[in-house]
Amino acid sequence: MKQKIFIITGLVLLVGVIAIMLADLFSSKKADKANPYDYKMGELRKTDITCNGYIEQLTIKPALEEIHAVACGSGDRIYVAGKNGLEIYQVNGKPDGNFRFEGVASCMALDKKGRIFIGMQDHVEVFDQLGKPCNKWKSISTESLLTCIALTDSYVYLADAGKKIVYRYDMNGRLINRIGEKDPQKNVPGFIIPSPYFDLGIGKKGELWVANTGRHSLEQFSSDGALNSAWGEASMSADGFCGCCNPSHFAFLSDGSFVTSEKGIERVKIYSPQGKYVCMVAPPSAFVEGTKGLDLAVDSKDRIIVLDPEKKQVRIFVKK
Amino acid sequence: MKTGKPSLNTIKLLENISLGSAVFAVVLCVLIIVNFLQVRRADPLNSPAMTVLIEKLQNDPANDQLRQEIRTLDLLARKAFFTAQWQVRTGGYLLFISILVLVSCIKAIELIRSKLPEEPAGKPVMFWETRILKRNWLVYSGIALVVLTLLLAWLTHNDLGNAGGREQGAGNREPGTVNRESGSGSRDTATTSPDSRVTGHDSSSSILHPASDYPNMQEVKNNFPCFRGPGSIGVSERTGIPTSWDGTSGKNVRWKTVIPLPGYNSPLIWNDKLFLSGASESKREVYCIDAVSGKILWTSAVDKIPGSPSQVPGVSKETGLAAPSLATEGRRVYAIFANGDLIALDMDGKKVWAKNLGMPANHYGHSSSLIMYRDILIVQYDQRSGPAVMGLSGKTGEQLWKTPRNVKISWASPSLVTIGKRIELLLAAEPCVASYDPLTGKELWKLDCISGEVGPSLAYANLIVFSVNEYSTLSAIRTGENPKVLWENNEFLSDVPSPVANDDFLFLVTSYGTAVCYDATVGTKYWEHDFGTPVYSSPMLAEGKIYIMDKKGLMHIIKAGKEFSQISQCPLGEGSFCTPAFTNGHIFLRGDKNLYCIGK
Amino acid sequence: MRRIKSIPAKGLKTPAGTTARTFILTFFSVLFSTAMAVRRFPKPEFETNYIQPSTQIPVPRAELLAYLDVFVLLVSLSIVTWLILKKRSRLWVFAMSVFSLAYFGFYREGCVCSIGAIQNVSLALFDNTFVLPLSVLLFFILPLVFTAFFGRTFCAAVCPFGAMQDFFAFKPQALSSRLNTVLGILPYLYLGLAVLFAATGTDFIICRYDPFVGIFRFNASFGMFLFSGILLLSGVFIARPYCRFLCPYGVLLNWTSRFSRRHLTITPKECIQCRLCEHSCPYDAIEVPVTSKSPESRPVRVRKMMILTVFVPFIVLVFGYAGSRMQDTLAGVDSRVKLAKEVMALSGKQDAGYGMQDAGYKMQDDSYEIKAYKASGKTESQVYSEASAVVKKFYIGGWLFGGFIGLAIALMIGGRIMPVYRTDYVTSKGRCFSCLRCVDYCPVKS
Amino acid sequence: MPNRREFLNTLMRGGILAALGLLSVSLVLRSRDKNSCSNGFACSSCGKSQGCSLPAALEARQTVWQLDPSKCIQCGRCATNCVMTPSAVKCTHAYAMCGYCDLCGGYLKPGTKTLDTAAEHQLCPTNALKRKFIEDPFFEYTVDEQLCIGCGKCVKGCSAFGNGSLQLQVRHDRCKNCNECSIARSCPSQAFSRVPANKPSLLKSFGKESLEEAGRKGELNA
Incomplete structure (x- = not known):
């Protein structure tokens, strides 16, 4: 009798073990519960859709392998540059030419004569409208990483994220001066560029603005490097710049307002010339999560041209 | 053996020790389990109290006391977390030691005792009997194993097999191999890919023998289950669609079949069966036609329906008695007629259920087509008295929901579209475009933007719904939580044909025969083109082309692009009011008299 | 003790030769396909004399030690075999099993093991991108080779699983022959499933349901501990339940052992038919003498065999x-x-997908599998x-x-x-674990 | 009779041994083949690296588990599914990639206004990420491995808002190198794989090497 009880106990336990194995192996239940350590990014990406003052009017899908830079030329033609080439589109998104070159364009600008200045990692190359090379500047340094190029009538401004400095060149590639070096006497705090996004732009009055992304601010310099003013605030909410280093790109509307783009929480926004938040152009939901490097351009009709490197599109937003 | 007493004493002592350690081990086990359950129930790192406090602080950032409270709680939580881990670890070590003691004591006892010889067992084992017994048991358990396996396979087959089959099917299926590549059209390979047949994976045939109550997305998309294609938005994803034919000379016409009774309803297709209906003043019939050969497989008379009115409804010539298109979900096919007769037939033409919805008060004649959501049959019944939309169970005809509508009579048909996370049922009638949850009939939103006697159904693409009606306006409605009109235009308006849209463009054909293309998001007009012949059939968008059938039966095929570019014009040889249906490589057109299959 | 090695962050070499075997742990070159997307970027320029710490990357257990394991396996197999066949001492075998439990169990934490090696070997056979370390192959082969000559000496005292369960066989009960037979099918099923899942690259179920690895490591999930506990408890009454009714490697050993050259015998000389050993085996592995003729006549047997x-x-x-x-x-x-299936359920949810995929809205509550699937860009x-x-x-x-x-x-x-005919009590060559319990009972000593 | 049985036994034994021998020889030969194809990181020198489907792991005989941060989606299962408690997967900081930001997406909870070390601002559930002031405006972040449970919260924050210098890695001093990793089994993005034991890390990095490479190219161009 005792023996029987022992055997039965043993057997029941053994069968239990096998049953556990089989149940665990073949059960089709959801393998795991919710993540107890979830970082709910979705909440941050949600924005009030009603403050969205713009709609997407046109989408251009360039054929380039990678796209990194967008610019707007005469007749509001749209120039898109990226890996090994450049494409031109008409104002309505129709292709209007393209040419190829060697290298990855990281930034681009056009001068009055229609010459195309393309920044490639550590040097600048200049092409004419048909893609004929006009000039190739010397490499600045092996550590350089050019992330933005902007032109006035007589100067070329370059933002170098590798060296964390802005250069002023003449049109032929001769360095004139460096802007933004840390200088406590001149009250210049220096640029903090924690990631390879570093933009600059020429305002409507011809003044130089630089995005000091590590400080989440836009700073205005005189051409000789004096810091005149700055604005910007770090915040996850719509009115500030999110993440560790933003805005990643910016451009100007015709009234001098700023259009800014951010990574982390991908969004494109408009600030007044005084730096007050105005409205959202494209909310995070318009972009693939993790999109970085939304280059911006604005055409003469104040259409906002956003380069979306993740979707490989150039997206044009217009006011509602 | 040498000294009995001391060893007995030792055994006693060892027994006591082992008993003690066993008790200790059990206690530890219980403690560890309790600890585990505790941590599991309330994870200290995710305490809801903390979340609440932090939320409070965010609202009241100046509150230092709150801040202090949070810090204390945080410290406590982390302490609790690591203490619990420490407890388990220490408990585990102690448990291990106690079991070690237990095992060594018992082994020692065994060692001391093992010198004692055991009594030889009673009688010897009956070798041959047990051996035969064993053999039999092997046979039994083998049979049991096979039966169990088959039973399991059979039990789990329905869903899993279906899934596996669909996977295989979907995996191997090039966008829809609905069997017409081979001229012979052997019917049993309809959706079975050759690959799945090689493996003898007969579960893949579950697509042919539907197990679930309603088809999945891919099945619906592979077919043409209602008016204007899947979702009734005028878009078909089928490919290889012919662009040239001539119905008069028979060029590229595979077959042509006379349809006994007239009707303006458009054909629909499930696998290789085509369904349409026809009616005269005395008769109403549903036809099933073999898409491969064009033979009428069965004709089902719609009669003996309880409550069916004896008088003939007053209809206009241009609507007729069988205007609404049918609907199917691959299990049954449903048809509605101008007198309110609604019938469900199985795929072999046998009546499943039928009812009369009451003679519609409609001065031109009822023309809203049916549509299926899962296995719910949706009927838009916008008549003069008590307009409503209702959902009926496809299986039984029982009314699942009915939502009254505050609208005028409408001749438009419902559409089903995916907007965000939900499926919405969209209806158009003066004064509004309205959206309903197709499962419950709950109204989701509505927007006043349309008026008049609404004939055209809606178009939808890329979150934008387009509504249009003659003497009213063309509106593009951005859907979402707060739908609003994106743009309006009333230069070109349609009376009968429905518009159709893709992500970039909206195409509209007016009843007097002008095709127009607008930018879908901003409403810029790209082009217009006048055919010179009226159009009543709704345009269809497939493979980047728009198929527009005019009243005289001439099909205008136009590139769906920013510039007007006509691909071809193909005559049918007779007039047509009906919208074409597509499968891979084929178009099905219903003319006034005949049904045509275009394609090789 | 494991060494911790540091990576030079700015290309500074660590002093070479600090250890006998220096790994050059440059993680920079690893997977640069992904780094293509990451744009190069220098670190901030510090003005204070801050030195950027180097990223610490611990070194895994040295490769050489894997061969030490093989060596220990070989030596302990030899010793145990010698103890069983020559010394015939249960006590020494027991001592060896304590050692094996300590080394392969608690020191090596149950991983690498011969049982699990079945899966590595089968996966390597079917997937030639899978790396089969030589040590694992040896762990698979060596016990089988020993068994082919000397019977299952591996099970006796080398396998930590066996040793563990042997200790807990406090009250072993003899099972009826039909139970033994029916439960005896289980290892075949387990082996078949294990090889099937391993060969298809699905899972290593032997390791997934490894009953004792948690105990060896003093660390496992609660469920795993529960599993070991239940198995050990059942082992109190049914001796070595895993070895007899689950172990997939046991199937291979069983069949190999049947043809072994020199298997353990209960008595070293001649059996005196004292029947003392008859119930000594906790594993029901002793075969009684069969001197009577089968009730089935020879033609009947031959016919049955033919059928x-x-x-x-x-x-x-x-x-x-x-x-x-x-x-x-x-x-x-x-x-x-x-x-x-999940993807299908998802597309079913967006349901019968009337209409088009929407672009602007995002599904919010996807499972992580679906999220990963979406991120992977697979269609x-x-x-x-x-x-x-x-x-x-x-x-x-x-x-x-x-x-x-x-x-x-x-x-x-x-x-x-x-047909069977034998006059003596013998061990069943296939099922005997060579634990020597019966030898202790045998009054005949060499 | 016994002789015949003996012979049969020998025959079968011989068969079994021969089968085992064949198995091991074929497996060894095959892996020796792999060895001679200087795989792994020397892949480019092999000449046929394009058509080669063998993983980099083959160069070494011993493999260990590692997770590829570029595939990781921070589902948190590393913390919950490891056979070890706490998990053998921990956050590893690739300092070379760090921007030393004041506003660190991996350290601070989203929406935090005051950038300090207060408990209510920290993202890490166990306070394992430490922040140290270096110089204006740089802060150094270090991971306290004793406290880290490998949940990946900071990793998600860092990769979304920062450079992605915080990455999850299997710590081989803690990993038991199970035959089949139980995290790998449940990893939704198949980020876990067996890697050569002598190259046990899959940390991604901006990398000095890539910098050098680029530099070299620059020289060539110039």
Whole structure:
């Protein structure tokens, strides 16, 4: 009798073990519960859709392998540059030419004569409208990483994220001066560029603005490097710049307002010339999560041209 | 053996020790389990109290006391977390030691005792009997194993097999191999890919023998289950669609079949069966036609329906008695007629259920087509008295929901579209475009933007719904939580044909025969083109082309692009009011008299 | 103690030769396909004399130690074999099992083990991108080779699993012959499933349901501990339950051992038929003398044997068919198939997908599998075709698995038709673990 | 009779041994083949690296588990599914990639206004990420491995808002190198794989090497 009880106990336990194995192996239940350590990014990406003052009017899908830079030329033609080439589109998104070159364009600008200045990692190359090379500047340094190029009538401004400095060149590639070096006497705090996004732009009055992304601010310099003013605030909410280093790109509307783009929480926004938040152009939901490097351009009709490197599109937003 | 007493004493002592350690081990086990359950129930790192406090602080950032409270709680939580881990670890070590003691004591006892010889067992084992017994048991358990396996396979087959089959099917299926590549059209390979047949994976045939109550997305998309294609938005994803034919000379016409009774309803297709209906003043019939050969497989008379009115409804010539298109979900096919007769037939033409919805008060004649959501049959019944939309169970005809509508009579048909996370049922009638949850009939939103006697159904693409009606306006409605009109235009308006849209463009054909293309998001007009012949059939968008059938039966095929570019014009040889249906490589057109299959 | 090695962050070399074997741990070059997307970027320029710390990357256990394990395995196999066949001392075998438990169990934490090696070998056979370390192959081969000559000495005192369960066999009960027979099918099923899942790259189920690894490591999930606890408890009454009724490696050892050259005998000389050993075996592995004739006459036996032989292909086919019907259930364990099902459920949810995929809205409550699937950029049909390839593998695998079980059962039946004649008490060569308990009972000493 | 049985036994034994021998020889030969194809990181020198489907792991005989941060989606299962408690997967900081930001997405909870070390601002559930002031405006972040449970919260924050210098890695001093990793089994993005034991890390990095490479190219161009 005792023996029987022992055997039965043993057997029941053994069968239990096998049953556990089989149940665990073949059960089709959801393998795991919710993540107890979830970082709910979705909440941050949600924005009030009603403050969205713009709609997407046109989408251009360039054929380039990678796209990194967008610019707007005469007749509001749209120039898109990226890996090994450049494409031109008409104002309505129709292709209007393209040419190829060697290298990855990281930034681009056009001068009055229609010459195309393309920044490639550590040097600048200049092409004419048909893609004929006009000039190739010397490499600045092996550590350089050019992330933005902007032109006035007589100067070329370059933002170098590798060296964390802005250069002023003449049109032929001769360095004139460096802007933004840390200088406590001149009250210049220096640029903090924690990631390879570093933009600059020429305002409507011809003044130089630089995005000091590590400080989440836009700073205005005189051409000789004096810091005149700055604005910007770090915040996850719509009115500030999110993440560790933003805005990643910016451009100007015709009234001098700023259009800014951010990574982390991908969004494109408009600030007044005084730096007050105005409205959202494209909310995070318009972009693939993790999109970085939304280059911006604005055409003469104040259409906002956003380069979306993740979707490989150039997206044009217009006011509602 | 040498000294009995001391060893007995030792055994006693060892027994006591082992008993003690066993008790200790059990206690530890219980403690560890309790600890585990505790941590599991309330994870200290995710305490809801903390979340609440932090939320409070965010609202009241100046509150230092709150801040202090949070810090204390945080410290406590982390302490609790690591203490619990420490407890388990220490408990585990102690448990291990106690079991070690237990095992060594018992082994020692065994060692001391093992010198004692055991009594030889009673009688010897009956070798041959047990051996035969064993053999039999092997046979039994083998049979049991096979039966169990088959039973399991059979039990789990329905869903899993279906899934596996669909996977295989979907995996191997090039966008829809609905069997017409081979001229012979052997019917049993309809959706079975050759690959799945090689493996003898007969579960893949579950697509042919539907197990679930309603088809999945891919099945619906592979077919043409209602008016204007899947979702009734005028878009078909089928490919290889012919662009040239001539119905008069028979060029590229595979077959042509006379349809006994007239009707303006458009054909629909499930696998290789085509369904349409026809009616005269005395008769109403549903036809099933073999898409491969064009033979009428069965004709089902719609009669003996309880409550069916004896008088003939007053209809206009241009609507007729069988205007609404049918609907199917691959299990049954449903048809509605101008007198309110609604019938469900199985795929072999046998009546499943039928009812009369009451003679519609409609001065031109009822023309809203049916549509299926899962296995719910949706009927838009916008008549003069008590307009409503209702959902009926496809299986039984029982009314699942009915939502009254505050609208005028409408001749438009419902559409089903995916907007965000939900499926919405969209209806158009003066004064509004309205959206309903197709499962419950709950109204989701509505927007006043349309008026008049609404004939055209809606178009939808890329979150934008387009509504249009003659003497009213063309509106593009951005859907979402707060739908609003994106743009309006009333230069070109349609009376009968429905518009159709893709992500970039909206195409509209007016009843007097002008095709127009607008930018879908901003409403810029790209082009217009006048055919010179009226159009009543709704345009269809497939493979980047728009198929527009005019009243005289001439099909205008136009590139769906920013510039007007006509691909071809193909005559049918007779007039047509009906919208074409597509499968891979084929178009099905219903003319006034005949049904045509275009394609090789 | 494991060494911690640091990576020079700015290309500073660590002093070379600080350890006998210096790994050059440059992680920079690893996976630069991904780094293509990451744009190069220098660190901030610090003005204070801050030195950037280097990223610490601990070094895994040295490769050489794996061969030490093989060496220990070889030596302990030799010693145990010698102890069993020559010394015939239960106490020493017990001592060796304590050592094995300590070394392979608690020191090596139950991983690398011969039982689990089955899976590595089968995966390596079917997937030539899978790396099979030589040490693992040796762990698989060596015990089998020893068994082919000397019987299952590995089970006696080298396998930590066996040792562990042996200690807990406090009150072993003899099981009836039919229980032994029916439960004896389980290891074949386990082996078949383990090889099937390993060969298809689905899972290593032997390791997944390794009953003692948590105990060896003093660290496991609660469920794993519970599992070990229950198994050990059942082992109090049914001695070595894992070895007898689950262990897949035991199947291989069993069959190898049947043809072993020098298996342990209960008595060193001549059996005196004292029957003292008859109930000494906790594993029911002692065969009693059979001197009587079978009740089945020779022609009957021959006929039965013939029938069985004729029916073997049929049995194999029936089982194979049954196995192939299980393809969906079996394939359901595979993560690729699970994902395909989830994706299908998802597209079913967006449902019968009337209309078009929407662009602007995002699904919020996706499972992580779906999130990863979306992030991976795979298309739906890619997922399906991957899954259907797996299902196809399982279809073939199901036939083979079923056929294997059918063959095993047919062979077992055949073995029970064969004539038997023996005068002495002997150990069943297939099932005996060579634990030497019976030897202790035998009054005949050499 | 016994002789015949003996002979049969020998025959079968011989068969088994031969089968085992064949198995091991074929497996060894095959892996020796792999060895001679200087795989792994020397892949480019092999000449046929394009058509080669063998993983980099083959160069070494011993493999260990590692997770590829570029595939990781921070589902948190590393923390919950490891056979070890706490998990053998921990956050590893690739300092070379760090921007030393004041506003660190991996350290601070989203929406935090005051950038300090207060408990209510920290993202890490166990306070394992430490922040140290270096110089204006740089802060150094270090991971306290004793406290880290491998949940990946900071990793998600860092990769979304920062450079992605915080990455999850299997710590081989803690990992038991199970035959089949139980995290790998449940990893939704198949980020886990067996890697060569002598190259046990899959940390991604901006990398000095890539910098050098680029530099070299620059020289060539110039």
